[in-house]
Amino acid sequence: MQRLLLKFLYVMAAIRYPQYRGDLPYFIRDNWFARLNQLRFVRRDYLTRKPYKVISFQGEFDQELRYCLPFAYWHHRNGTLKQTIGCANTKPFYYFSENHTERYTERIWQKGYDSYDVPNMTHSPTYDFGKWTPPPFKSHYRNNLFVYNKPLLVIANKYNIEWDRPPVNFLSIDALDRLISRLKRTYQIVYNRPLSGQIVLDNSEIMDLGEHAWLRANHPEVLLMNDxxxxxxxxxxxxNHLQLMVYANADRFVSMHGGTAALASYFGGINVILSHPGGGFEHAFDEYSTLFPAFSGAKILHAKSTEEVFAYVDQYF
Incomplete structure (x- = not known):
């Protein structure tokens, strides 16, 4: 029965969105099926409303931020969250869960697909926000520890394998030099690029950009998240706890495609996201205009090139 329904939904998606290439309706199909799957829980979610929901996630960090965390927080607010299960060091993200278990030591990107227990579990041109409430990280983690004489600005860079190819969405040392030279007089810059031992990895191997030593030597005013x-x-x-605390005190972000951009979008303010065309489905589904602003009401500026990053920074920062 499920296979027949999935085939039917694919046909309906292809008819409804004829402008998309042939592989994209599969994402829409899965999104629709995940929403329909929620009908099984109407009684427990809206009538009895007792803690029952166990949410377990081992997939990509990006998907966890997009879909899983807002679903879990909605159940918390609804009074129906029983337990959350995630990867190592994820408790700060699930601070609201009274029973959170850090079971997994690695992320497996395939785990996020062919799973219909969480609505909106994949890319789509539209989303159902009925059971989707992002945790208020900014208000929860705002603090007096990371307060400086100038307003905080976070540059959240990355340098890792993307789609089994060399790095695509990142700021080079030359780009960092130009960006920091432009901003450091106005902002206290925090530079964030986690190393492999500091986060739980998935299929995206972290590579060596060599910028940390360069930053210490050439821009000592910049605070490194690693330091x-x-x-x-x-x-x-x-x-992760540190990231949340620092981000909560910032209103300006420059971030990269993927989980880096999703996390920065949780904290309001302005987030310039570098995401080159040709990789990732956020472009096809216009998710930087639909999904990403919904995390916190942040102003999302999608830069399709490094030059557009500089243009947005000059205009809005």
């Missing part, structure tokens, strides 16, 4: 982690080890639970 802050060493400095405040006794005051933060883990690297």
């Amino acid at each position: 802050l982690f060493e400095q405040y080890r006794t005051q933060v639970a883990n690297y």
